Amino acid sequence: MPSITLEDVARAAGVSLSTASRVLSGTAKVSAERHAAVMRAATELGYQPNAIARSLASGRSMLIGVITQEISSPFYGEALLGIERGLEGSGYHAIFASGHWQADIEHAALDGLLGRPVDGLILLGGQTPDAVLRALAARLPLITVGRSIQGLEGHCMRVDNVAGGYECTRHLLERGHRAIAYIAGPESHRDARDRLHGHQQALRDWSVTGHPALFTQGDFQETSGLMAVESLFTRGEPFTAIVAANDQMAYGARLALYRRGIRVPDDVSLIGYDDLHSSAFCTPPLTTVRQPMYEMGFAAAEGILAALAGTALPAPEFAVQLVTRESTTLLRRTPRPATTEDPDPATRSAPAAGSAPMT
Amino acid sequence: MPSITLEDVARAAGVSLSTASRVLSGTAKVSAERHAAVMRAATELGYQPNAIARSLASGRSMLIGVITQEISSPFYGEALLGIERGLEGSGYHAIFASGHWQADIEHAALDGLLGRPVDGLILLGGQTPDAVLRALAARLPLITVGRSIQGLEGHCMRVDNVAGGYECTRHLLERGHRAIAYIAGPESHRDARDRLHGHQQALRDWSVTGHPALFTQGDFQETSGLMAVESLFTRGEPFTAIVAANDQMAYGARLALYRRGIRVPDDVSLIGYDDLHSSAFCTPPLTTVRQPMYEMGFAAAEGILAALAGTALPAPEFAVQLVTRESTTLLRRTPRPATTEDPDPATRSAPAAGSAPMT
DNA sequence: CTGAAAGCGCTTACAG
DNA sequence: CTGAAAGCGCTTACAG
Helix, strand or coil: CCCCCHHHHHHHHCCCHHHHHHHHHCCCCCCHHHHHHHHHHHHHHCCCCCHHHHHHHHCCCCEEEEEECCCCCHHHHHHHHHHHHHHCCCCCEEEEEECCCCHHHHHHHHHHHHCCCCCEEEEECCCCCHHHHHHHHHHCCEEEECCCCCCCHHHEECECHHHHHHHHHHHHHHCCCCCEEEEECCCCCHHHHHHHHHHHHHHHHCCCCCCHHHEEECCCCHHHHHHHHHHHHHHCCCCCEEEECCHHHHHHHHHHHHHCCCCCCCCCEEECCECCHHHHHCCCCCEEEECCHHHHHHHHHHHHHHHHCCCCCCCCCECCEEECCCCCCCCCCCCCCCCCCCCCHHHCCCCCHHHCCCC | CCCCCHHHHHHHHCCCHHHHHHHHHCCCCCCHHHHHHHHHHHHHHCCCCCHHHHHHHHCCCCEEEEEECCCCCHHHHHHHHHHHHHHCCCCCEEEEEECCCCHHHHHHHHHHHHCCCCCEEEEECCCCCHHHHHHHHHHCCEEEECCCCCCCHHHEECCCHHHHHHHHHHHHHHCCCCCEEEEECCCCCHHHHHHHHHHHHHHHHCCCCCCHHHEEECCCCHHHHHHHHHHHHHHCCCCCEEEECCHHHHHHHHHHHHHCCCCCCCCCEEECCECCHHHHHCCCCCEEEECCHHHHHHHHHHHHHHHHCCCCCCCCCCCCEEECCCCCCCCCCCCCCCCCCCCCHHHCCCCCHHHCCCC
16 A cells, blocks of 8 residues: 555655645645646546545545435335435535444444544434434534434425325225224334324325224334235224225235235225335336435435535425326225215215225 | 543653553553553543554554445445454444445546555455456555455455356256346346356256257346346247346346236246345245355455454355245146146257246 | 653645 | 645554
């Protein structure tokens, strides 16, 4: 590693260290000839500035810390892409650390990044206490994606999960479904709670009393969706539709239905949440709620850069969007298949238990 | 950012800078009482060592550069996880840069990492010329995952893609399929070429002449798999099975079949490659070839750490594994459904054109 | 075991 | 516009 340093370049160009530094970092005016001489020397020697030395001297690491939960999570992947693109060309580089959904690991990851130190911080979800984040935000630009911080709402790229949860269930209710099974996410997860609240609100608005046996809970992973559907069958309460609180659980639910020879959507409608990349290629393509993760990641990167440049921006609003695909359909009443949507409140009554595909 | 420095700690503990440094970095013996005093001062002040200063002084950045193609790629995600876990607790941190499958971007990403500088380098795939990598490997520990470098085979975590491609097609041939459509990956991609060669070798070994109309090419993305199947139908040459060179294209192919009402595996068998996480939850679960990406990532991290510690290890061998799930089955001859596998070479003849589900 | 000092490779006021 | 010099926060020979 006898690497070439600025000093080598300066000597080769016949200028002082300061001058070489100025032209290479574009900090200040330098006469045309010296400028050319330095540039020539730099390219001839293949000079690569040492970012570490530069950081120490300038006080800026040019590193943006990104706390993610699982680097390979399909859900956050989109956001990471957005962050990466948002930082492109800025000279800043993202550095990742994973919390693995565990508070203590996340804490350690955070400390690791801060000690580096990073110039800004983006958190994807996570469970670091609001108070810690508020304190941190006073020290350096900080933005969250997918979680909110009390008092720092302008720094939070978020989506209204209550509204998203509501949309899912409304979609089914409007298509005549009343016996709607629900696979919730983990209670500890704010998004999971919000989506459930939206679901419950929709049921209330349609005067549907959800049967307790139709409520199940998973952990946002595929397998838990599969098991949830299995337990639904064990309980025996009929249903005509399933809402999964995220796409991964919907995948598991889909497989459980396939195993039992139950058709989607003919026998049971299925709806997910997140619009993962592969959801458009499910069999059948999955109706789901899209969160603009890429856009939120991109906006987070932009926000950090703006804050670093002294031009802070309030977080833009992000809307969820129901993506209607082929896994949901109108409820077919057994004797006389429904041919039209029936939004008439008068017929919104009890679940059409008789039409359920199983007992 | 009036952060606490080592000097503050030393002063508070009543020792010299050197002593404080020694206890905090565990570099050398220090008397028990001074040791305690420094530790106390450090925790009381909430001291966080500045990793940048440490790097500059020690000449080690404690950063391992990872070149990936797309940070959110489901394929490399597993490897990233393995790398992350392999580095855990080592004090080294991964820093990512993406090549986006484009040589010039990858080159820039590499330069960015080298300029930081990083202490080691892991490349996931990519197209940097072998010569460049050989030169780099002389400067710092370097390991690739999913590609090989001539003369540096011991640094390459790889799997035999020819063998994997062979396995896929053998699996189908053994189940009686002869009219096998193939969706290849991009020609520029070494893995894609290898898998195709394996496929062709298997056909030769079974004395099957592949019909040119059954060969299509995609770009490893879902949509290209869908279009490939569409073009297959347009061509009109019958087939009873499809091999996709990766799972993502298999997903697209699956959707194209679903759209046409063609059942998998009853009408057409389908096989992928990569065993992405979600492939186990496809409808039906996808038969595919598993590459131990997590393990390769983990081994890459271990290899870098070993090299850094001066105890270089040769890359272990990684084997592909055919994961037989439900998307492939025995070929059913139309008049008399096959009930047993027929490995008798005498009956290995022309494609059973009559049994194809479409014309 | 311990301190004073040099040095890592840059940037950036400070004087011209 | 340009140089000499100080300094970023540490580590690490070098002498005790």
